Amino acid sequence: MEVYEFYNNKWGVLSNWLFGKSGLLKQSTYKQLTQRNHLILLRKGGNGRKALVEFDSMRSDIKKSVLELAGDPYTIGKKYTFLECIEKDEKAEKFFNEYLLENGQSLPENRKKEYTCNASLLNTISKIINQTLMRRRVLGGSQKKMWENIAEIVKNLDKNKWPHSLPENYRRLRERLKVYQTHGYQILIHKNYCHTHSQKLTENSKLWLLAKWSNQVQRTVCISQLHQEYNLYALSEGLKTVEEKTIYNFIYDEEIMPLWYGHKFGELKYKEKYNYQQKTKLPTLRDSLWYSDGTKLNFFYLTEEGKMETISVYEVMDAYSEVLLGYHISKEENYQAQYSAYRMAIQFSGHKPYQIGFDNQGGHKKLETENFLNKIAHLSIKTEPYNGKSKTIENAFYRLQNQHLARYWFFTGQNIQAKKEISKANMEFILANKSNLPSLTEIKEIYKKIREEWNLSPHPFSGKSRLQTYLDSENEKAPKIEMWDMVNFFWVERKQPVKWSSFGFSFKEKKVTYDYFVYREDGMPDLDFHEKAVNQSFFVKYDPEDMSMIYLYQKDPQGQLRFVREAVLKTEIHRGKQEQEQFEAEWIKKVKKENKNKRIQRRNEMDEILKSFNMDAESYGLIKPNLKGLENSKIGRKSKKVMHEDVGSWQKKESLQTVEDIRELY
Incomplete structure (x- = not known):
C-alpha cells in the first residue's frame, strides 16, 4: 500500500507521500507542522525506514484532503490485511x-x-x-x-x-x-453433488434413455426431444417425470458418454475421441520410412467429350524429408498406379527404403501377392485403417492442397470436412468458365510443376528445402539400388517361353510385336550365340515401361531360372538405297562379311572332320559343291568336262513349273 501503513496498532500515512506525490504539503510546511505537533510522527525515517504520520491525530483539514485522495485506511486496510x-x-x-x-x-x-x-x-x-x-x-x-x-x-x-x-x-x-x-x-462438499439429478431416474429408466439416445434408426436429435419422449414414457410406466437438466446430466455424465458415443456419432468418432493415441517421433534419416497413399488430385479438367472430371494421384513420400519421391496419375487407385509410383520413387532415390507404410486399399493386395512390397523394402507394414493421424503423408497432402493446389481457379476444394471457405471450390466461377478448363495433359504438367515446387520449398524443421534435406542425409541401412535390383523389383516375367529362330527372338506384348537380338560389345550381331540359340526356348523378363532391352533365361533341372544373356531391340535399317544412310550401308557390309566368314568357318571345320575319317566327298571320288555366292571353284579340285547345272537355275526352273509340267516329268 503506497499511502497507509499499520504500525503500533495505529494507522499511519507515509510522510513522503504527504509532501511528495499527493502535493498536499510543501516539505517546509511539513517540517513546521511536525515541530509544532500538528502532525505527530508514529515512526521516524532513516536507515531504510519510511517516516509515518499518525492518521487519527492529523489536523482536520489535512485529514479531509488525505481521505479524498487516498480513501479511508480503515476500509481499505481491512481487505489488504485480510x-x-x-x-x-x-x-x-x-x-x-x-x-x-x-x-x-x-x-x-x-x-x-x-x-x-x-x-x-x-x-x-x-x-x-x-x-x-x-x-x-x-x-x-x-x-x-x-x-x-x-x-x-x-x-x-x-x-x-x-x-x-x-x-x-x-x-x-x-x-x-x-x-x-x-x-x-x-x-x-455439497451433499447432493454429482448424483442428485440421477436419483429420480430408476435403473430401468437410465437404460431406456441410453437405448433411445443411441437408436441409430429412429434417431433422437437433441436432449429436448429425449426429455419430452422420456416424460411420456414415464407417465405410461407410472414413473415420475423429470426436468430436462436431469436427463442432460445423466446422458453427458463422463462415465456414461463412452457407452453411447460410438452409436451416436460412429465408431471412428469414438476411436478419435477415446482411444489412446501414441506419441511418436518421425524418422531422423532419409529412406528410413516411406509412406504411400492415393488421393484425389484436386483439379477439375475438361475431357475430349466436353465433360468436367477429376482424377486421382498416387504418391510415395519420404517421411523424414517430406520429399515426394514418385507418383502416378490415373482414374483410380489400382495396381498399375502403385507399381508406377514406387518405380519412380526407387529411381529417384537410388536406394532401397528400410520400411514402407501403406494402407490396404486399391491394388495393394496384388502387390502383396506378387511379393513386390517385400522386395523393395526391408519391412512393408500396413498402416492402421481409418487412422489418418498416424500417416505423415495425409498431413502432407492437406498442406500440399492448401498451400499449392488451392492457388488455381479450377481447384476442386479439399475434402468435405474442410471448414474454411478458402478450402472450398468457387463453383460459380468454375461453371461459368467450364469451357476454359485445362485438359488432362495440361493438368499433368501443372501437377508435375507443383510437386517440384513442394520439394524445393523449405522443410518445416530443417529450414533447408525438402529436397536438400533429403540429399544431405545418409542411411546405412538403405542399400543402393543396382541393375539386378531393378530387374528383380520391376521387370515382368512372361509365363510362356519363346523359341529363338533364324530371325532372332520375337514376341507380342499388348498386340505389339517386339524383335530382339544379342549383340557383341562392338555392336555387331553375336553370331556364335545365334547359331547355338536357334530352336532353343527362352524365358523372358522385361520392363513394361522400357522394352528396349530384355533378359533371357533358361530353367535348370530343378526348375530355377538361370540367366543366359541380355538382348536388345533388333537393329532396323532401310532396305532401299535411296533412304539408306552411310552408317547403314557400312553396317550391311560388315554383317554380310561376318555371315560369309561364319559359313566358310563352319564348312571348313566339318570338312576337316569328314576328311579325318575318309568320309568326305573326294574320298568317294565325288566333288563337293561350292558355297553359293561365295565360291566359283575350289582350288586343287580336278575339273571334269561335264555339264554342271547351277542350283540357282534349278530353283528358278522349279519355281516356273506348272502342275501339268510336273505330271509329264513323273
Missing part, C-alpha cells in the same frame, strides 16, 4: 484431491479448487476472530459490525484468484464457519 492473512490449506487440497464420491468418481478439478479455497478462507476468518489484535486491526466494532465487515471483504474478493462459494450474507457465513469447525472438510 489478504495478507490468507494461507492456502495444503491438507484441504490433499483431502479433496483424494476424495471419492458415492459413484466412485473423483471430484472435478474446478470443485477441488473451490472447496480448497473455501477451507482456506474459513481458516483465515477463524484466525482473525481469535486474535484480538488482528480483529481490532481488520474488523473493529461490535460482533455484528465485525461479521458484516468479514462478509463484505469475502464478497469483494477476486473470484479468479479466490474461486470460493461462501455465502454473502454475514449470518449464513457465520453459521458455515461453525459447521466447518465442528465437522471439518467433509461439510464443504
Whole structure:
C-alpha cells in the first residue's frame, strides 16, 4: 500500500507521500507542522525506514484532503490485511484431491479448487476472530459490525484468484464457519453433488434413455426431444417425470458418454475421441520410412467429350524429408498406379527404403501377392485403417492442397470436412468458365510443376528445402539400388517361353510385336550365340515401361531360372538405297562379311572332320559343291568336262513349273 501503513496498532500515512506525490504539503510546511505537533510522527525515517504520520491525530483539514485522495485506511486496510492473512490449506487440497464420491468418481478439478479455497478462507476468518489484535486491526466494532465487515471483504474478493462459494450474507457465513469447525472438510462438499439429478431416474429408466439416445434408426436429435419422449414414457410406466437438466446430466455424465458415443456419432468418432493415441517421433534419416497413399488430385479438367472430371494421384513420400519421391496419375487407385509410383520413387532415390507404410486399399493386395512390397523394402507394414493421424503423408497432402493446389481457379476444394471457405471450390466461377478448363495433359504438367515446387520449398524443421534435406542425409541401412535390383523389383516375367529362330527372338506384348537380338560389345550381331540359340526356348523378363532391352533365361533341372544373356531391340535399317544412310550401308557390309566368314568357318571345320575319317566327298571320288555366292571353284579340285547345272537355275526352273509340267516329268 503506497499511502497507509499499520504500525503500533495505529494507522499511519507515509510522510513522503504527504509532501511528495499527493502535493498536499510543501516539505517546509511539513517540517513546521511536525515541530509544532500538528502532525505527530508514529515512526521516524532513516536507515531504510519510511517516516509515518499518525492518521487519527492529523489536523482536520489535512485529514479531509488525505481521505479524498487516498480513501479511508480503515476500509481499505481491512481487505489488504485480510489478504495478507490468507494461507492456502495444503491438507484441504490433499483431502479433496483424494476424495471419492458415492459413484466412485473423483471430484472435478474446478470443485477441488473451490472447496480448497473455501477451507482456506474459513481458516483465515477463524484466525482473525481469535486474535484480538488482528480483529481490532481488520474488523473493529461490535460482533455484528465485525461479521458484516468479514462478509463484505469475502464478497469483494477476486473470484479468479479466490474461486470460493461462501455465502454473502454475514449470518449464513457465520453459521458455515461453525459447521466447518465442528465437522471439518467433509461439510464443504455439497451433499447432493454429482448424483442428485440421477436419483429420480430408476435403473430401468437410465437404460431406456441410453437405448433411445443411441437408436441409430429412429434417431433422437437433441436432449429436448429425449426429455419430452422420456416424460411420456414415464407417465405410461407410472414413473415420475423429470426436468430436462436431469436427463442432460445423466446422458453427458463422463462415465456414461463412452457407452453411447460410438452409436451416436460412429465408431471412428469414438476411436478419435477415446482411444489412446501414441506419441511418436518421425524418422531422423532419409529412406528410413516411406509412406504411400492415393488421393484425389484436386483439379477439375475438361475431357475430349466436353465433360468436367477429376482424377486421382498416387504418391510415395519420404517421411523424414517430406520429399515426394514418385507418383502416378490415373482414374483410380489400382495396381498399375502403385507399381508406377514406387518405380519412380526407387529411381529417384537410388536406394532401397528400410520400411514402407501403406494402407490396404486399391491394388495393394496384388502387390502383396506378387511379393513386390517385400522386395523393395526391408519391412512393408500396413498402416492402421481409418487412422489418418498416424500417416505423415495425409498431413502432407492437406498442406500440399492448401498451400499449392488451392492457388488455381479450377481447384476442386479439399475434402468435405474442410471448414474454411478458402478450402472450398468457387463453383460459380468454375461453371461459368467450364469451357476454359485445362485438359488432362495440361493438368499433368501443372501437377508435375507443383510437386517440384513442394520439394524445393523449405522443410518445416530443417529450414533447408525438402529436397536438400533429403540429399544431405545418409542411411546405412538403405542399400543402393543396382541393375539386378531393378530387374528383380520391376521387370515382368512372361509365363510362356519363346523359341529363338533364324530371325532372332520375337514376341507380342499388348498386340505389339517386339524383335530382339544379342549383340557383341562392338555392336555387331553375336553370331556364335545365334547359331547355338536357334530352336532353343527362352524365358523372358522385361520392363513394361522400357522394352528396349530384355533378359533371357533358361530353367535348370530343378526348375530355377538361370540367366543366359541380355538382348536388345533388333537393329532396323532401310532396305532401299535411296533412304539408306552411310552408317547403314557400312553396317550391311560388315554383317554380310561376318555371315560369309561364319559359313566358310563352319564348312571348313566339318570338312576337316569328314576328311579325318575318309568320309568326305573326294574320298568317294565325288566333288563337293561350292558355297553359293561365295565360291566359283575350289582350288586343287580336278575339273571334269561335264555339264554342271547351277542350283540357282534349278530353283528358278522349279519355281516356273506348272502342275501339268510336273505330271509329264513323273
